[in-house]
Amino acid sequence: MPASSTLAALRAEIAALERGARPASAVIALGDPRVDGRLPGGGLALGAWHEFAGEGLELETAAESAAFVVRLARPLTGRGELVWVLRRDDLHAPGLAGLGFPAERLIQVCARDEAEALAVMEDALRTRGVAAVFGEVEAVDLTAGRRLQLACEQGSATGFVLRRRPFGGRGRADASSAAATRWTVAPAPSEPAPGEPGLGAPRWRVGLERCRGGRTGAWIFEAAEDDDAAHPFRLVAELGDRDVAAPERLRLAG
Amino acid sequence: MRRLHAVDDAAQALGLFAGQKATDAMALVPELATDEADPAGDAAALAALALWCVRFSPAVAADPPDGLLIDITGVAHLWGGEAAMLDDLLARMARQGIPAQGAVAGSAGAAWALARCGGGRDVVPPGAEAEWLAPLPVTGLRLEPQTAAQLLRLGLVRVGQLAAIPRGQLARRFGARVLTRLDQALARAEEALAFRRPATPWFARLAFAEPISAPEDLARASRDIAACLCARLVAEGQGAGRFELAFHRLDGRAERLAIGLSLPGRSPDAVTRLFAPMLERVDPGFGIEVVTLAADRVEPLPERQASLAAIGEVAREDGVAPLVDRLANRLGEGRVWRAEAWPSHIPERAVVRRPPLSAADGRAWARDRPRPVRLFARPEPIEVTAPIPDDPPIVFRWRGTLRRVRRAEGPERLAEEWWRRPPGETAPADARDYYRVEDETGARYWLFRDRLYGGEVAPKWWLHGLG
Numbered sequence: 001m002p003a004s005s006t007l008a009a010l011r012a013e014i015a016a017l018e019r020g021a022r023p024a025s026a027v028i029a030l031g032d033p034r035v036d037g038r039l040p041g042g043g044l045a046l047g048a049w050h051e052f053a054g055e056g057l058e059l060e061t062a063a064e065s066a067a068f069v070v071r072l073a074r075p076l077t078g079r080g081e082l083v084w085v086l087r088r089d090d091l092h093a094p095g096l097a098g099l100g101f102p103a104e105r106l107i108q109v110c111a112r113d114e115a116e117a118l119a120v121m122e123d124a125l126r127t128r129g130v131a132a133v134f135g136e137v138e139a140v141d142l143t144a145g146r147r148l149q150l151a152c153e154q155g156s157a158t159g160f161v162l163r164r165r166p167f168g169g170r171g172r173a174d175a176s177s178a179a180a181t182r183w184t185v186a187p188a189p190s191e192p193a194p195g196e197p198g199l200g201a202p203r204w205r206v207g208l209e210r211c212r213g214g215r216t217g218a219w220i221f222e223a224a225e226d227d228d229a230a231h232p233f234r235l236v237a238e239l240g241d242r243d244v245a246a247p248e249r250l251r252l253a254g
Numbered sequence: 255m256r257r258l259h260a261v262d263d264a265a266q267a268l269g270l271f272a273g274q275k276a277t278d279a280m281a282l283v284p285e286l287a288t289d290e291a292d293p294a295g296d297a298a299a300l301a302a303l304a305l306w307c308v309r310f311s312p313a314v315a316a317d318p319p320d321g322l323l324i325d326i327t328g329v330a331h332l333w334g335g336e337a338a339m340l341d342d343l344l345a346r347m348a349r350q351g352i353p354a355q356g357a358v359a360g361s362a363g364a365a366w367a368l369a370r371c372g373g374g375r376d377v378v379p380p381g382a383e384a385e386w387l388a389p390l391p392v393t394g395l396r397l398e399p400q401t402a403a404q405l406l407r408l409g410l411v412r413v414g415q416l417a418a419i420p421r422g423q424l425a426r427r428f429g430a431r432v433l434t435r436l437d438q439a440l441a442r443a444e445e446a447l448a449f450r451r452p453a454t455p456w457f458a459r460l461a462f463a464e465p466i467s468a469p470e471d472l473a474r475a476s477r478d479i480a481a482c483l484c485a486r487l488v489a490e491g492q493g494a495g496r497f498e499l500a501f502h503r504l505d506g507r508a509e510r511l512a513i514g515l516s517l518p519g520r521s522p523d524a525v526t527r528l529f530a531p532m533l534e535r536v537d538p539g540f541g542i543e544v545v546t547l548a549a550d551r552v553e554p555l556p557e558r559q560a561s562l563a564a565i566g567e568v569a570r571e572d573g574v575a576p577l578v579d580r581l582a583n584r585l586g587e588g589r590v591w592r593a594e595a596w597p598s599h600i601p602e603r604a605v606v607r608r609p610p611l612s613a614a615d616g617r618a619w620a621r622d623r624p625r626p627v628r629l630f631a632r633p634e635p636i637e638v639t640a641p642i643p644d645d646p647p648i649v650f651r652w653r654g655t656l657r658r659v660r661r662a663e664g665p666e667r668l669a670e671e672w673w674r675r676p677p678g679e680t681a682p683a684d685a686r687d688y689y690r691v692e693d694e695t696g697a698r699y700w701l702f703r704d705r706l707y708g709g710e711v712a713p714k715w716w717l718h719g720l721g
Contacts, residue, residue, distance in 0.1 A: 057653065063626070063627055066627045081570075081573070091628065094621075095627040096627065097595075097619035097621060098619070098624055104614055105614075107578065107610045109590050110585075111585065111589075112585070116585070120581060127576075128573040129573025130573065186696075189692065189694065189696040190661065198663035198690075199692050200661070202698065
């Protein structure tokens with residue numbers, strides 16, 4: 001229809017304005033049209049930063065979100081240097097290596113406080129030759145977020161912010177953020193094949209809460225069994241908004 | 255018995271000498287002023303003086319009780335020659351009230367002898383040690399007092415006389431020690447000196463006619479001296495991994511700054527940039543008269559040529575190496591690292607930290623056993639309900655919350671490494687049984703049980719990792 005094509009053209013123009021003069025950058029496809037279709041460009045945009053947050057204790061440990069993000073960022077590992085900015089140095093390299101991540105190349109930086117962690121992230125994102133920067137910070141306010149975005153555009157790196165309060169305590173209020181996408185990551189029970197003992201492939205209940213130039217959604221992902229698979233996840237189920245909230249309420253009641 | 259430890263020039267003129275009985279000295283000079291000897295204080299003062307002498311060369315060795323040895327290889331030209339350098343050194347010492355004698359020679363032994371027994375401010379041309387030392391007394395050879403006394407008794411007063419005796423006889427009569435000392439003095443044998451800092455030809459120095467203290471002057475000085483040293487590094491195809499900048503103040507103290515590079519480099523801009531944030535820590539006192547810059551860990555660094563194939567890529571030297579340097583110098587070297595596999599099955603020992611851009615040793619990660627993404631430095635205690643020994647828990651309480659285990663894998667038994675156990679002891683009491691469990695929400699935990707059931711101490715459960 002002419003109306004929709006005009007709309008699409010206008011949208012593309014706005015997106016180009018928002019990006020500045022840069023050409024459309026590449027994306028990481030998640031490998032399922034039900035997810036990729038909601039993200040602008042058909043995947044997680046490179047040269048931007050993305051935010052991942054958990055809930056409850058997960059906000060303190062950031063273990064499940066780290067496991068998810070490490071798999072998500074695997075296609076970037078061959079493209080350059082990797083930097084992980086920590087506040088608490090509890091990242092276990094053999095665990096990362098087990099997920100097919102080149103842990104021996106990962107440059108780990110332990111910052112002393114929140115401001116320093118953000119400054120280090122910014123510095124690393126701006127550096128040429130760095131492909132991905134992971135940062136564990138409590139919250140990214142609007143100014144800091146803009147600075148991260150500018151740094152992403154100056155360099156060629158993709159940022160992954162893991163929201164984390166490493167030493168517990170009350171969290172800061174959720175500030176509006178300048179992230180390209182914002183995700184919530186929570187674990188989901190695994191379903192091993194019938195008759196198989198032990199744990200199945202890990203699953204996550206993942207919500208896309210905010211997506212500039214795209215649509216939000218919620219899904220259950222399962223890690224691909226093979227570390228070298230083309231896409232790190234398999235989409236198990238698509239969730240409505242109600243499904244995302246439901247299990248938490250059930251658990252509280254029961 | 256009390257003896258004189260040291261005497262000054264005036265006392266020497268009156269016929270007093272070190273080692274004399276105090277009562278004899280008092281008899282000779284009744285109005286003699288004496289003070290208690292303080293060997294520890296002397297040693298500390300000598301160490302401080304050695305530190306001060308670093309402005310002349312980074313290689314300074316204290317030679318107790320009263321000497322300093324300075325390796326001036328490759329630095330004398332900064333003063334316009336060895337004689338001028340020696341004059342400058344002695345003049346500065348005299349200004350501080352330190353009566354000093356000095357000499358320059360091709361060996362530490364010769365310099366030692368000439369400084370103590372020579373004509374004063376001797377500068378020996380290379381290879382002429384034998385000729386210059388010949389008229390000196392044998393006591394200048396740093397011999398044991400008994401040996402020196404024996405030589406003197408036999409009429410061997412001059413070094414030249416000693417050098418004329420065939421080596422075999424000399425060694426037989428007076429011991430190999432005499433021969434070694436003689437060889438060291440005549441630059442025929444190497445001598446190991448305990449330098450404060452190893453000698454480096456990679457050393458630059460800027461002296462100011464007027465002392466400087468303004469921050470912008472310090473910045474300019476650091477830039478100029480970096481350009482000076484880096485130009486030499488470029489000319490000789492070398493790069494350095496460490497730079498030490500020292501601001502020598504008028505009052506004799508030195509303010510030192512050091513930076514490290516992850517990959518050897520020689521870019522004056524990079525060096526200046528890394529020093530820039532530290533300059534504000536420098537306290538110039540009454541002014542700074544000399545700035546020195548020494549490069550360490552110098553190794554050949556070939557000129558890079560941008561290859562056509564790699565135009566799209568960024569070399570590590572341009573991209574990530576300056577980033578690592580900035581971070582390591584700002585946060586501290588211990589806060590930037592990369593992990594490397596270590597051959598140990600104990601989880602907390604399976605990883606070692608290495609400098610971020612160091613060469614990998616190619617050891618592969620053990621990927622046969624699943625490991626958590628987060629590992630606690632200290633395992634956290636948990637309360638557990640486990641049905642029977644060797645079974646994973648059904649329920650456990652961690653941080654006040656009860657978690658029901660839905661699925662579990664294990665156990666994986668990890669015993670203490672046998673080579674860490676005292677010999678003869680074989681009891682596997684320190685084994686840990688690890689379980690990977692998943693609770694109802696799907697969150698994954700890595701638990702272990704310390705010790706086995708049925709031992710003297712009841713087993714305890716711990717949470718070691720997540721994810």
